[in-house]
Amino acid sequence: MKDTNKHQGLRNQLVKQLEDKGITDKNVLAAIGKIPRHLFLDSSFENFAYQDKAFPIEAGQTISQPYTVAFQTQLLEVEKDHKILEIGTGSGYQTAVLCLMGAKVYSVERQNKLFKVTSNLLPKLHIRPKFLSFGDGYKGLPDYAPFDSIIVTAGAPFIPQPLMAQLKVGGRLVIPVGEKEQIMTLLIRKNETQFEKHEFGDFRFVPLLENKN
Numbered sequence: 066m067k068d069t070n071k072h073q074g075l076r077n078q079l080v081k082q083l084e085d086k087g088i089t090d091k092n093v094l095a096a097i098g099k100i101p102r103h104l105f106l107d108s109s110f111e112n113f114a115y116q117d118k119a120f121p122i123e124a125g126q127t128i129s130q131p132y133t134v135a136f137q138t139q140l141l142e143v144e145k146d147h148k149i150l151e152i153g154t155g156s157g158y159q160t161a162v163l164c165l166m167g168a169k170v171y172s173v174e175r176q177n178k179l180f181k182v183t184s185n186l187l188p189k190l191h192i193r194p195k196f197l198s199f200g201d202g203y204k205g206l207p208d209y210a211p212f213d214s215i216i217v218t219a220g221a222p223f224i225p226q227p228l229m230a231q232l233k234v235g236g237r238l239v240i241p242v243g244e245k246e247q248i249m250t251l252l253i254r255k256n257e258t259q260f261e262k263h264e265f266g267d268f269r270f271v272p273l274l275e276n277k278n
C-alpha cells in the first residue's frame with residue numbers, strides 16, 4: 066500500500082497525456098492526478114499502472130483505460146454531492162474518481178470475487194462510496210433511485226430500461242452500447258417520457274452480462 070513520489074510523477078505525466086487527448090474537465094483531471102492506480106492492480110503491473118491502458122483484474126475483467134474513465138466521467142458533468150449510480154464496480158478505480166469529485170456513489174458489481182476485493186480495498190485508501198452492491202446492474206438500484214447520473218462501465222447490448230427509469234429529469238446516463246465494439250452513448254432525460262441521445266466514438270469494453278442468479 067505504498068504511494069511514492071515516483072508514482073506521483075507518473076500520475077502527473079498521465080494527466081498531461083489525458084489533457085493532450087482532449088480531456089478538459091479540471092475536476093476529472095485532478096481526481097486522476099491523486100488516485101494511486103497502481104494499488105488497484107495486481108502488483109505485477111505496478112510498473113505499467115500509469116500507462117494509458119486497460120489491464121486485466123480478477124475474474125477475467127479489466128480496469129478501464131484512464132482515457133476511457135476520463136471521457137465517460139467528463140460526459141457525466143459531475144457536481145459535488147451528485148448522487149451517481151455506477152454499473153460495474155470492477156477494480157473500484159472509476160468509483161474512486163467519482164468519490165474524489167465529491168459525488169455520492171452507489172455501485173453494483175455482479176462478480177462476487179471482485180465485489181469482495183474492492184469492498185475491502187476502498188476503505189483502506191480512505192475512499193468511501195455510499196453503497197457497494199453485489200447484484201445485477203441491468204436492474205439498477207430501484208431502492209436508491211432516482212440518480213443525478215448513471216455510468217455503465219461494461220459493454221451493453223442494449224440500454225436497460227430500468228436504468229432510464231432511475232434517472233432524474235435533467236440527469237445523464239453514459240453507457241457504451243454494442244456487442245463486439247461499443248458506441249459511447251449519452252442519454253439526457255428531458256422529461257418523464259423523453260430522452261435526448263448523443264453518440265461519441267467507438268470503445269471496447271468487457272460485456273455487461275445478465276445475472277447468473
Ligand code: SAH
Nearest residue numbers: 128129153155156159174175202218273274
Ligand atoms: N469500472 C471498472 C470497470 C470494470 S470492467 C474499473 O475501472 O475497474 C466492467 C465490470 O462490469 C466488471 O467488473 C464486470 O464484472 C461488471 N459487470 C458485468 N456485467 C454486470 C452486471 N450485469 N451487473 C453489474 N456488473 C457487471
